[in-house]
Amino acid sequence: MSLEKKYAKEVKQILAKYPPEHKRSAVMPLLYLAQREEGYVNKESMKDIAKILDITETEVASIVGFYSLYHDEKAGKYRMQVCTDLPCALRGADEFLDKLCGNLGIKVGETTEDGLVTVEAVMCLAACDRAPMFQTQGPDGIKYHEYMTLDRTMELIEALKGGKE
Amino acid sequence: MAHVLLRHRDIPDLNKLSVYKKNGGFDAFKKAVTKMQPNEVTNIVKDSGLRGRGGAGFPTGMKWSFIDNNSWPHYVVANADESEPGTFKDREIMESNPFQFLEGLALASYAVGANVAYIYLRGEFWQVAAFLDEKIAEMEEAGYLGENLFGKDYSLKIFTHLGAGAYICGEETALLESLEGKRGQPRVRPPFPPSVGLYGKPTIINNVETFTNVPMILANGADWYKKMGTADSAGVKIFSLSGRVRKPGNYELPFGTTFRQLIYEHGMGIQDGRSIKAIMPAGASSSLIVVDDKVLDTPMDYATVRTLGGDLGSASVIVLDDTVNIDWVINKTIHFFKHESCGKCTTCREGNHWMRNLTDRIHHGKGSKDDVTLLLNVAKQMQGKCLCALGEFSTMAVVTGIERFPDDFKKATKA
Amino acid sequence: MSKQVTLTINGKQVTAPEGLTVADAAKLAGVDIPVFCHHPKLEPVGMCRMCLVEIGRPVFDRATGQPVMENGQPKIQFMPKLETACTNRVSEGMVVLTQSEKANDGQRGTVEFLLTSHPLDCPICDKGGECPLQNLTMEHGSGKSRFNYDEKQHLEKMVPLGELIYLDRERCIQCARCIRFQDEVAGEAVLGFDERGRHTQIISISEPGFDSVFSGNTTDICPVGALTTVDFRFGARPWELKAEASICSQCPVGCNTTLNTRREAKAGGEIVVKRVMPRQNEEVNEIWLCDKGRFAYHYTEGKERLTKPMVRKDEKLARASWDNATKTAAENFVANKKDFVVLASGRLSNEDLFNLKSLADTAGGEAILYSDMDGGELTQLVGVGAGTNLGTMGKGDAILVIASDLYEEAPIWWLRVKQAADRGATVIVANPRATKLDRFATYTIRYSYGDELKTINDFEKKSKISDAFTKAKNAVIFYGNEGLGVTGTSVLSSACANLLKETGHTGSANNGLIGVWQRANDQGAFEIGFRPVADLEKALKNKAVYIVGADPVGDDPNLAKALKNVKFVAVQDIRETATTEIADVVFPAQAFTERDGTLISGERRVQRFYAAVPAVGDSKPDYAITAMLAKQMGVILQGTSASVVFDILANSVEALNELTYDALAQVKEQWPLVGRNDVYYGGTTYDNTKGLGVQLIPLAQAGGAVKISKVRKEAALRPKDKELLAVPSNKLYDLGVTVQTAEFLEQRIGETSVAMHPTTAKKFEAAEGQVVKLSFDGVQAEAVVKFDETIGTGVVRIPRSMGIAIREPVVAKVQVKAAAGKAK
């Protein structure tokens, strides 16, 4: 089913934010909508969005490619994005990431066997005073997890398994 | 002293509309719409000496007065992209004192004749955006947003818009491109947004913190505000303190507070009682300032920090202690800038790629003395030649790091 | 003309129009500032940072507004940083330094940065020899690179962006010229950047890839060898090529081209065309070319070319001498003097058509234009005035396009009308279905097939649209033959001519009527006196026919039938066709690449093309063959050279007003400056050194009395139950000989499909993709159904030249083929 049919209400709400002659502005919120279920934007949705906004699929793809929170490939249900930028790194982020990966038995960028989490290293998330920290990007959007320890992270992963965040 | 911006630290539940209202909330906005001409609002802000808090410190009232009144409609955009490593103040404002920010945004919109305002938040602030949406809905219900406000011929709508992970979208013209649904790449300036901005229309863009000052300035007067801070930089500033300090966090302090006060009184000093090696006063975009007593006792305002060979920028003070190697620091910053360079201009795109290769090599002990010289050379070759300031920012820590901490690089290239 | 300002560039005083970029102004003054991302036809973006220069401006006293003086000179304040010459506009008193140490340093820096990601494979690069990066590297290159090349990233080198264009990711310098061309100029944003930073790369995910008929232009303006055509890739090195001026023979726009040729071992040591490039003519095609014009030339090559005259002997065509062949034909034509008919098409040059017309006239025969479209006698009266340049139309002007899909029929006109709309012209698109121009139109009028006349007559009533047209400063009408045949276009053209006359839009530049003809020189044929006929079958029956440059047998079974019942057929063409197969005599003609001649475009511009390659076999130019034949018939015509024929033509056809080949070869400097091998890079488009052509003066402009016959009302066709109104439309890539035989374009033709409104299809229980049988007027055909919600019900739209012969609207019986016949 097309995005426009499936999420008729949301699409309408999104479009209402922008002047009709500049509806292209809606491309970013529509991409979040398209990414909601599978965690990445597939080609069909790019086509749908292009049609809604009267732009080309290539233009939509070009947006997906530019912004790091849009993905065009499947990964774990949750992306666990650990900030390892300078301020967090000064407060132990790199070591935290290493330990986390060791514990999960994966490398940075890889997904756990059960397909639940993909661990990634990302740039500053504006939580530098609360390192180590990461965000999860998943079906219900993006959430912050701050002042993290390995134990608390493993607990979180357990909870995610149960479908709760 | 009571907080001006982080008032939620003094008043519990300030993010509830009833509490905010009880504490004088929206009085300024109501007064402006019902009793003042738009340019009177602008003039008060001008008189207060308020300067933009997004990094460049441009006088806010002056910016508003540049709005082109020959072209309509006008837009106001709040820059909530907050992506400079080490900066985390706007988030606290929006989470805990959202109405004051929104009121400031509304006042700015009234002052420049905008009926629509957008808040551009970095994509990671997903929860913050949802929270602001609720607050905006509450304001609509209470009659602070919508048609014919306070029975007057003025209407205003505020919308949030989420970015999606791109530091460059904090640069104002890249932000506008992004808001227009394009790749967030900077435009050539001039023309500046007050003449040609969102959808080609006159637009005022300010940082979240900048807007948050405005209701208090209107309520208490320009003189009240000007009395705080220094002659160069009026008022208060939120300093985001991070790195090797005991108590990192946001501290709202008047301009003119010294580094020592910030780091030792508020930040409780350095972890493990070590000594400070360097300060980065403006996040990853900073010059590295070598620390001595004189530096520690320097009052922080835009003009004075410049005398130390750096910029105050967004006042995101990252503290490096004596265990930190500078080659590691610039390796981190270059990884950041390489990742965030939008790729539009050759200098920054290729320069950061090159610098990344060099810092990797140097930091991993595979570099030579010549590599360090070359790195310095490449960074300098980039300076003054990029399309936007990001490219320039990327060179700051490299140039000052190599020039001011030569020993660290000697050590790194010994092997 | 805009205001001029005076500035100094490298100490030299320069006068340039205010608002011009510093880079362009310098170029005008003969100073090359290197550029990559900047192109004078695109909006400046300042992203490549190649054009860094020092810029100073006079200081003005705030109080007096007067320039501040210093030592008797105006005080100049230089910007602390280098600036981009491509984004700064010239202003009075500006001082520009492009060669100072600081500027040189900046430019050298940019080249060095670019080279850190560039493969430097110049020796095997298609752009080698015409590449500004190569030139700059020679100029600035420091010899040894400071970049560690082991750390260079290696990227894909042969990425197809579609069937026609390839991308070399290593060579790309991210200047975005191609993306910006597609977006800004062509209005088809089918190219984009993926990712960001150093990973930035060009992509196209349209279906088919790079879905635009303008794609080839990106390879011209790509400043390095990143984009290449599938045709020219590794085809030759630019410096080995000879260049000869030509005119595109694919449509009535008349784009100026250059044929690049080379002696080719593969072709048995023959000189062959290696590529077709645009040749600058700002009034016709600027520096652009559509893909059909760029790639279709392959049809002049190949095995099917006719090399020898042939005469039918014992039922079979056999080689014959020129003398024998022309004599045989002459005898038959003389014997059937009263029934002599010349059937010729607008693929021929004026010289050819003139000789043919002269022969027909003298021999008492009829000269028929092989075309489904009428109205050329009206464009002679109220065609666009001399001096017309669509590139100058904009705000205050109006352009009406009716019954034509310009994108499919005349792509470069589409591009220029679209750009006029961008500049603020009122563009009105009237068509029975949606076309690609709608998107840029100010108004669209959707009428039903058959309501063309009514649509034009409605302009007499007051409305927003008619007002916009009537009150426009200048107005042009393009009319075509969508849904119409000869009779319909005759009616439509009269109505359009009347409307122009009544609204005062005739007799001056940028005003008048343009026919969107099917072939490149239909306008010329009309000027010379050829006319199409409504009933061609009848006109051919029992005649002695001389068919030149047309394939009626291949096109239409009814014409094939008609030609079975004729007294004699002589056919003259460049290739074997279905019509040559039934001929009694066949004459081999030369292709346009092999001879000289002139064509008249739809804007009535007479333009010369030149021989670029040697002729194939014993073929001769059409005008010469006709002269030989004429001689055998006792008629004396000139056949020695095209220019001699043209001289006589120019003296006898009044509109040509004693034009000469010399006049047509005149040039004047074109702006922007392109096609020169330097560092300010406009593209590989060629300079125009061989003639900009001359636009004819319509009678209305010459001051003659313009009479336009009354418009008749056409009887509407009434389909019955189980029947539909079948209407023709046009497609750029069709099964016409020029596309089908061009090896690359042929991939874009697609299957034969007919279009119906879903409601119509439902009535016949036809699903999308299902095969239907159509029968009308002796034509039986099958085709796949495509839905088109924008056309009316009760109609089936059939593309011309896609295997179903349709020359005009007809009533068709429609049947769904047994369900099994689902198309792939």
Ligand SMILES: Cc1cc2nc3c(=O)[nH]c(=O)nc-3n(C[C@H](O)[C@H](O)[C@H](O)COP(=O)(O)O)c2cc1C
């Ligand atoms: C690379 C770059 C990133 C920036 N990021 C931010 C940001 O995250 N938030 C912000 O408010 N300003 C940012 N700025 C500054 C803005 O361009 C702009 O100056 C500011 O929003 C103006 O608001 P102000 O006058 O209130 O400071 C950035 C500038 C550059 C060059």
Ligand code: SF4
């Ligand atoms: S300096 Fe960097 S971020 Fe700015 S335009 Fe150039 S490439 Fe983009």
Ligand code: FES
């Ligand atoms: S920046 Fe001027 S030509 Fe590219």
